[in-house]
Amino acid sequence: MDLPPQFGAQINRNDVSTKKVGRPFAMVDLDNECCIGCGACADLCPEVFEMDERSRRARVIIFEVTDRNCIDEAIATCPVECISWKAG
Ligand code: SF4
Numbered sequence: 001m002d003l004p005p006q007f008g009a010q011i012n013r014n015d016v017s018t019k020k021v022g023r024p025f026a027m028v029d030l031d032n033e034c035c036i037g038c039g040a041c042a043d044l045c046p047e048v049f050e051m052d053e054r055s056r057r058a059r060v061i062i063f064e065v066t067d068r069n070c071i072d073e074a075i076a077t078c079p080v081e082c083i084s085w086k087a088g
Helices: 005-011 040-044 068-077
Strands: 026-030 048-051 057-060 083-085
Touching: 026 057, 026 068, 040 048, 040 068, 068 083
Parallel strands: none
Antiparallel strands: 026 083, 048 057
16 A cells, blocks of 8 residues: 655655764673683773672673773773774
8 A cells, every 4th residue: 555645754764874874882792701801991981891799790881882992992991802893
């Protein structure tokens, strides 16, 4: 069933492009299995990473990151390379 033009315009999501606007944040990823619990990432970026007392491994507490320099430094510092930017 074809909708009248006015309804078609309302539901046409092809007009919405997030690529034109861009995201104000980037997504960070942490492979919890490879973490050796050194604590460097939590020291560098405490607003993004914290140490889990039980597992003694780092975890991400905020996935949508605005301070990219801090994460770049954590990625470079992690001795087992388990922090990365999430693609997409
Ligand atoms: S820097 Fe790497 S190894 Fe160290 S706590 Fe963070 S994720 Fe784990």
